[in-house]
Amino acid sequence: MTLLKVKKIRREFGGVVAVNDVSLALTEGETISVIGPNGAGKTTLFNLITGLDKPDAGSVMLDGHDITRLKPDKRAARGLARTFQNGRVFGNLSVLDNVLIGAHTRQRAYRLQTPVLGLIAELALAFVQPPSWREERQRLRDEAMDILALFSDRLAPRANQPAYSLSYANRRRTEMARALALRPRVLLLDEPTAGMNPTETHEILEFIRALKQRGMTILLIEHKLSLVMELSDRVIVMDDGRVIAEGLPNAVRNDPKVIEAYLGRKQWSVNEHEQEAELPKTTVNPALSAQRLRPWARRARP
Amino acid sequence: MPDITLRALLDQTINGLAIGNIYALVAIGLALIFGVANLINFAHGSVYMIGAYLGWICVTYFGLPLALTFVIVAAACALIGILIERFGLRSLQNSARIAPLLATIGIAFALDQLVQILFSANPQSFPSPLPSQRIQLGGVNIGWLDVLIAGMTLAIAAALYGFLRFTKLGWSLRATAQDREAAQQMGVDVNRVNATTFAVAAALGGIAGVLIGMYFNTVYSSMSYQATLKGFAANLLGGLGSVPGAIVGGLLLGLIESYGVALLGATYRNLFAFVILIGVLVFLPSGLFGKRRAAPEPLTGTFVSNSKPVPVPPWLIVAAALVAAFLPAITTNPYLLQTLTNAWLFSMLALSLTLVTGIAGQISLGQAGFLAIGGYTSALLTMRLHAPFELSIFIGAIVAAALGTLLLLPAFRLRGPYVAIATLAVGEIINQIILNWEGVTNGPLGLSNIPPPTLFGLQIITPTAVYWFTLGLLIVAALAQLRLVRSHLGRTWRAVREDDVAAQAFGVNLNRYKALAFATAGLVAGLSGAFTAHMYSYVNHETFPAATSILALTMVILGGMGNMIGAVVGAVALTTIPEVFRFLAEYRYLVYGIVLVLLIRFRPQGLLGTI
Numbered sequence: 001m002t003l004l005k006v007k008k009i010r011r012e013f014g015g016v017v018a019v020n021d022v023s024l025a026l027t028e029g030e031t032i033s034v035i036g037p038n039g040a041g042k043t044t045l046f047n048l049i050t051g052l053d054k055p056d057a058g059s060v061m062l063d064g065h066d067i068t069r070l071k072p073d074k075r076a077a078r079g080l081a082r083t084f085q086n087g088r089v090f091g092n093l094s095v096l097d098n099v100l101i102g103a104h105t106r107q108r109a110y111r112l113q114t115p116v117l118g119l120i121a122e123l124a125l126a127f128v129q130p131p132s133w134r135e136e137r138q139r140l141r142d143e144a145m146d147i148l149a150l151f152s153d154r155l156a157p158r159a160n161q162p163a164y165s166l167s168y169a170n171r172r173r174t175e176m177a178r179a180l181a182l183r184p185r186v187l188l189l190d191e192p193t194a195g196m197n198p199t200e201t202h203e204i205l206e207f208i209r210a211l212k213q214r215g216m217t218i219l220l221i222e223h224k225l226s227l228v229m230e231l232s233d234r235v236i237v238m239d240d241g242r243v244i245a246e247g248l249p250n251a252v253r254n255d256p257k258v259i260e261a262y263l264g265r266k267q268w269s270v271n272e273h274e275q276e277a278e279l280p281k282t283t284v285n286p287a288l289s290a291q292r293l294r295p296w297a298r299r300a301r302p
Numbered sequence: 303m304p305d306i307t308l309r310a311l312l313d314q315t316i317n318g319l320a321i322g323n324i325y326a327l328v329a330i331g332l333a334l335i336f337g338v339a340n341l342i343n344f345a346h347g348s349v350y351m352i353g354a355y356l357g358w359i360c361v362t363y364f365g366l367p368l369a370l371t372f373v374i375v376a377a378a379c380a381l382i383g384i385l386i387e388r389f390g391l392r393s394l395q396n397s398a399r400i401a402p403l404l405a406t407i408g409i410a411f412a413l414d415q416l417v418q419i420l421f422s423a424n425p426q427s428f429p430s431p432l433p434s435q436r437i438q439l440g441g442v443n444i445g446w447l448d449v450l451i452a453g454m455t456l457a458i459a460a461a462l463y464g465f466l467r468f469t470k471l472g473w474s475l476r477a478t479a480q481d482r483e484a485a486q487q488m489g490v491d492v493n494r495v496n497a498t499t500f501a502v503a504a505a506l507g508g509i510a511g512v513l514i515g516m517y518f519n520t521v522y523s524s525m526s527y528q529a530t531l532k533g534f535a536a537n538l539l540g541g542l543g544s545v546p547g548a549i550v551g552g553l554l555l556g557l558i559e560s561y562g563v564a565l566l567g568a569t570y571r572n573l574f575a576f577v578i579l580i581g582v583l584v585f586l587p588s589g590l591f592g593k594r595r596a597a598p599e600p601l602t603g604t605f606v607s608n609s610k611p612v613p614v615p616p617w618l619i620v621a622a623a624l625v626a627a628f629l630p631a632i633t634t635n636p637y638l639l640q641t642l643t644n645a646w647l648f649s650m651l652a653l654s655l656t657l658v659t660g661i662a663g664q665i666s667l668g669q670a671g672f673l674a675i676g677g678y679t680s681a682l683l684t685m686r687l688h689a690p691f692e693l694s695i696f697i698g699a700i701v702a703a704a705l706g707t708l709l710l711l712p713a714f715r716l717r718g719p720y721v722a723i724a725t726l727a728v729g730e731i732i733n734q735i736i737l738n739w740e741g742v743t744n745g746p747l748g749l750s751n752i753p754p755p756t757l758f759g760l761q762i763i764t765p766t767a768v769y770w771f772t773l774g775l776l777i778v779a780a781l782a783q784l785r786l787v788r789s790h791l792g793r794t795w796r797a798v799r800e801d802d803v804a805a806q807a808f809g810v811n812l813n814r815y816k817a818l819a820f821a822t823a824g825l826v827a828g829l830s831g832a833f834t835a836h837m838y839s840y841v842n843h844e845t846f847p848a849a850t851s852i853l854a855l856t857m858v859i860l861g862g863m864g865n866m867i868g869a870v871v872g873a874v875a876l877t878t879i880p881e882v883f884r885f886l887a888e889y890r891y892l893v894y895g896i897v898l899v900l901l902i903r904f905r906p907q908g909l910l911g912t913i
Contacts (some may be wrong), residue, residue, distance in 0.1 A: 050807060076809035084807075090800035093793070100790070100896070101797045105809035107790065119818055126791040127782065137790065164611075182808060 003028045003217050004186050009048050009058030011041075018044045020241035021058070026186065031208075031218040033249075036238035039261055042221045043085055045238070049219075050082050051075045063181070063185065070148040079185030083175040083192060085221075091164035095155055097302055098163050098174050099144040102181030108136060147177045151207070169200045176207070183249040188219045193227065205230060229253070237261065311443050314560045320448045321517065323455040327510035328529055329536035329548035330462070337479040337543035337811065338499040341399075342719040344406040345386060346370040346507055347414035347530030353508025354381045354515040355421055358428045368431055372454075375512050376505040383504025384497050393903055400665065403719055404859070405559030405902045407667070410526065411852055412895025418523045425522035428515040451513055456866060458506065459549065466545075469497060472788060478545070488848060499667020528572055534723050535541040535579040541589030549591060573734045583720055611911040614698060614867050626773055630766045639765040643837075646772040650779055650830035651850070652857040652869035654823035659855070660864030660912065661787060662819035663799025665722040668729020669827060670850040671709075674736060676702035676828030677835035677845065678743060681752045686834070691756045694884025695832040702828025703821040706732075716814045717802075730852055737843045755836045768837060775833065776870075779826045786822060790840060796821055796864075796913075805815040838861060849891060856898045862908030 004026040009187035011019040019041045026032055034042050047053040049060055051072035059068045059271060081102070090098050104110065109125055110120035125133055148155040151173050163174055172192060181301050192208070193201040205227055211218065212231065222228050228249060235252040237245040245252050245266055252258055276288065328350055335343045348745075353375045360371040372753050389908050390409050394401045417427040466472040471494075477485040478495045500660070502663050515521045540547025544700045555575060561576045582589060630639060651669060658666045680698030683689040689697070709732065713724035736743045743749070755762040755771065784793055797805040798815050806812055836842040861868025878891045901908065 026785040039452040050801065052807070068501070071811075073809045073811045076807060082807055084804065088801050090797050090804065091801055093796055097793050097796075100793060101805065101810070102808050104790075104794065108808065119814060119821070123786070123792065123818060123822065126786050126789040129785070129789065178808065 001028050002026065003063060004049070004219070005059075005061040006045075006049060007059045007061070009045070009055045009060065011024060011044055011048055012055060012056050017241045019055075022238070022241075024060075024236055024243075024246075026217060026219060028217050029215050030233045031212055031220060031231050033220045033222055033235045034238060035222060035225070035228055035234040035235060036244075039240075040238040040261075041241040042238055046082065046188055046219075046221065050080055050188060055065060058121075060074070073105075077110070079183070080188070081179035081182040081184035081186070082188035083172070083179055083190055085190040087168070087171050087175055087179070089163040089166075089171050089174050092162055093161045094162055095148065095166070095174050095177075096144055096159040099147055099177045099181045100140060102178035103140050103144065103183075105182060107140070125246055128286065144177075144181055147180050150180075150210075151177065169196055172196070172204075176204075179194060182217075186217045186219060190221045191223060192220070193222070194226055201227070225253070310564070314564045315557065316442060316448060316558030317446055317555060318557035320451050320556070321514075321560065323451045324510045324513050324517065325532055325536045325550075325555050326549045326552025327455060327458065327506050327513070328533040329540065329552045330459075331506040331510075332533045332537045332542055333540075333545050333548040334475075334499050334503045336537070337545070338475055338480070339387075339391075339496050341391070341402040342406070342534075342723070343503070344403065344530055345390075345410040346503065346533055347526035348410045348417075348512040349379050349382055349386075349504045350507040350514075350529045350533075351417060351523070351526035351681075352382060352405065352413065353512070354428075354521045355417055355426075355512030356508070357512030358426060358521045362426075363432050372509055372512065375508045379507040379508030379717060383502075384499035386504075387497050387500040390899060392496070394890075395905070397746055399718070401606065401902050402590065403665075403722060403905060404855070405899050406834055407852060407855070408898030408902065410530070410895070410896045411849070411898065412892050414523065414526050415889070415892035415895060417526075419426035419892065421523075423523045425520045428519050428521050429757035430516040430519060432516070447513075447516055451517070453510065455512070458509070462502075462545070471495075475499060475589050486690070528575075531579065531727065532572075532575045534727075535575040535582070538582040538587075538589055538723075539578060541591040544589070544591045547591035569738055570734075573731070573738070575732045576727045576734065580712060580724065580731070581726050583716055583727075587716065587720060601733045609907040611862065611865055611868075611913050612909070614910065619867065623777060627770075628739075632770055635764040640771045641878055641881050642874075643765070643769050643772050645874045646769075646776045647830045647834055648854070648857065648877050649776050649870045649873040650826050651782055651854045652861070652873040653776075653866060654779060654825075654827035654830075655854045656858045656861070656864055656866060656869040657783060657787070657795075657826070658819050658823040658828055660858060660862075661792065661799060661868075662666070662795040662816065663802075664816055664818075664819060665719075666720050666725045666823075667851050667855065668725040668732070668848075669854050670846040670848065671729040671732040671824070672702045672706045672824045672827035673831030673834065673846040673850065674732055674843075675705050675824075676831030677841045679828075680832035681737055681749045681835045681841055682742065684753045685749065685751075691753065691836060692758075695755070695829060695836075699825045699828035699831035702831065703824030706824040706828075707817050707820045711813075711817070714813045726848070726851075726883075729848060733843050733848070743843075746842065748840060749835075750843070752836055752839045752841065754839060755833060772833060775829055779829060780866060780870070780895070783822070783826065787866070791815075791818065792877045851893055852898075853891075856894050856901070858908075859898065859901050859906070862910040862912050864913040865908065865910045866913075868908055868910035 006019045006022065006024045008023050009019055010017070010021055022045060024032065034045065036042055044053065048055050051067070051070055055068065061067065062075070062078055062080060065078070067078065093101070109122050114119045145156065145159065148159055154170055155173055155177060158170065163171060166174065176192065189208070193204050196204065201224060205274060208218065208231055220231065221284065232249050234247065235249050236243055237252055237258045244257045244261060245255045297300050328346065330784050332343060332346050335341060335346070356375045356378055357371050360366045360374055361368070386409055390405050391402050394405055400752055430447060432450065436443050436445050437449070466476055474485065474490045474495050475498065477490055478490065478492055482492060513523070514525070532555060536551035537548055538551070539554055540549070540551030555578060558578065559571055559574050561628070565900050601681030629642070651673065654672065655666060655669045658664050676698040679701040680694040683694035683697060684691060710725065713721055713728065714723055737745060757771065762768055794810055797810060798812060802812055831846065834845070853876065857872035858869055860875060861870070878895065880886060880893070886893060
């Protein structure tokens with residue numbers, strides 16, 4: 001069952017097309033990685049999916065519902081959770097508080113949506129705090145502690161410390177805990193291991209793998225190809241705002257277009273005879289004919 | 303409908319352009335500072351006012367020729383600008399973005415009071431030294447002053463253009479405006495650039511002040527505040543940070559004001575600027591010529607510096623409350639009781655502000671507006687409808703909450719310094735409405751003979767009774783607010799403060815929670831304002847001036863943003879300490895301004911730390 005469907009989504013910033021007619025479909029339980037060089041438009045794509053940015057064209061469907069016009073908070077209520085590329089925790093809030101914000105949409109008070117009366121009701125509830133309210137608060141608290149426990153002893157002992165005092169890796173973990181507290185239908189992870197050392201990266205890898213095993217649907221932006229290879233059911237490669245390749249991890253890895261996107265086009269001012277010895281083990285782009293290389297041959301050599 | 307002849311239209315156009323030119327001069331200075339130093343300078347109007355007063359002295363007391371006056375004013379104001387940048391703001395370069403904004407507010411406050419102390423608060427007459435005949439120019443009737451204004455503005459604009467386009471320092475300015483770090487790496491002395499910018503902006507402001515003084519033949523102490531707001535309005539209209547935009551914005555503002563005054567009357571003059579301000583903020587935040595920048599980062603999230611609150615043991619709080627409660631049993635000194643009563647009333651205002659700004663992260667510079675609405679509503683209910691005080695005070699609070707929040711609704715989509723400006727404007731709009739809606743509010747005369755507060759039939763008029771009632775109100779309000787802040791609602795508010803983008807991503811509807819914060823704050827502040835009105839039995843548009851909002855902000859920062867105990871401590875400190883130092887009474891507000899600047903510089907987390 002297709003859970004998330006993005007159709008020909010497009011975003012322009014004054015002449016620069018950041019996301020150019022990108023489409024993707026995420027099935028329930030699937031993990032898709034979005035990779036590509038910097039500036040390819042991956043985070044912009046995430047922003048468009050989560051509602052932080054408005055597309056110039058195209059649509060986003062979640063669970064069959066068109067959410068293109070919805071603001072981010074409404075999308076969160078429908079089960080879309082995300083982490084941010086540079087880690088946006090609530091610095092002055094405790095770790096536990098951070099996670100409890102993740103559960104915001106799951107509270108009963110959240111359903112009081114009528115414009116004015118809902119506001120007054122929420123205010124009254126926060127003031128009166130009836131037993132049902134208190135019971136829910138305790139239940140959510142216990143749940144949050146359970147989520148923290150998923151990170152072995154990284155977060156749980158620090159539950160009441162302010163998030164700004166945490167190490168970078170722990171802050172990223174807090175972000176993930178917060179996202180889990182929302183009980184998402186689709187989890188969007190934006191470079192969850194950015195800036196982490198190999199040990200930390202491995203921990204996150206195992207964590208995401210565990211989430212996968214529990215059936216979580218994940219959309220992942222990552223630069224570390226080892227993670228991508230191990231976790232993804234499918235990989236989407238973006239470059240310059242477009243999807244240039246899509247498919248199974250291994251197929252994508254060897255796709256010459258993908259290699260070219262990452263490594264650039266090799267400009268060799270030699271004839272084909274020398275060429276063979278110098279190139280690494282990749283398939284040569286047939287467009288690199290000797291004919292087209294001739295102008296470069298005229299350049300002075302040091 | 304007044305008779306609109308072509309002649310009258312032309313006259314109003316000339317008027318509008320003349321005054322628009324002056325606004326343009328003010329706005330250019332603001333645009334330069336915002337573009338280069340990337341900060342909103344609330345002290346700009348104060349420099350403008352200083353220029354006006356200096357010009358007045360030169361012309362009226364020393365009888366100096368006009369040209370020399372302008373040179374002196376420009377030089378003196380440039381010096382002041384340099385001093386402000388060097389001593390008030392330079393050390394804040396690496397602080398959170400909100401710090402310089404608050405510092406300029408403190409500086410503005412201090413400078414305004416300084417002028418008031420030196421020259422008295424009364425308006426001074428400033429006769430224009432120019433010949434008074436009018437010139438006939440192709441069917442239009444203009445004065446020498448109009449010619450002077452137009453000429454000066456043209457000359458200044460041309461000089462500025464030349465400076466920015468053709469001189470090395472000018473290029474440095476533009477480079478710094480585009481990318482400060484890159485400019486620094488290219489060897490630009492950013493400090494020198496900042497100082498130059500402030501000097502130029504201040505000089506322009508000072509000149510504009512002199513011209514306005516001559517135009518209206520008067521200098522007065524609330525000039526600065528209006529100039530700041532109008533400068534913002536012109537700037538926002540043209541596009542924040544854009545010098546050509548500032549010129550166009552200023553001219554447009556002048557024209558709109560001129561036509562508006564012709565249609566509706568002189569008392570509405572200032573209202574237009576504020577309406578434009580709000581209108582632009584809501585519908586066209588980047589202005590006519592501004593670049594469509596990405597939304598600015600929210601300010602308070604980074605200012606609530608990562609600090610831990612100083613732990614205050616609960617028994618201490620209870621003990622303090624008990625001492626406060628039993629104080630009248632120990633002493634019946636009415637002076638002490640009245641001072642503390644004021645302290646309690648201000649504490650409620652500070653509590654309301656710390657909720658909105660400290661906990662929810664929405665900078666509010668117009669909190670006094672809630673006081674005014676609460677005060678007037680309660681007074682009118684008891685006077686016109688003979689409602690009992692026990693009921694009117696609560697309805698006053700509710701109306702303050704509802705109306706205040708409603709007026710602020712358009713500002714919720716704003717971020718960063720724009721919110722501060724919007725709240726300032728709304729606070730001023732409330733004052734203007736009170737001033738002009740004579741049928742209901744009695745205009746400048748205010749409401750007198752407001753019935754005293756009562757409780758179950760007993761009048762609350764003795765100092766002791768008043769003291770106990772306000773203390774009771776404070777304790778009830780504080781406990782209620784504490785309960786809310788400790789709940790998930792409080793947590794949500796703090797999330798909005800910390801990172802509203804992340805908060806939204808997890809289901810927090812920003813408008814809803816901002817509205818809740820302002821509404822709750824409005825309830826508390828409204829109660830305070832309502833009681834004040836009945837306590838004084840008189841209220842007018844000057845009972846809750848803009849200075850009160852700034853004072854509340856100082857109290858909140860002194861105590862620690864978001865820290866409720868801190869809010870009370872700050873309020874008590876700033877209400878009672880000046881009484882101890884009676885000899886400082888005249889300099890009270892000057893001291894407040896200086897305190898604010900020092901706090902921002904040396905202890906932004908306040909005495910008790912932020913929560």
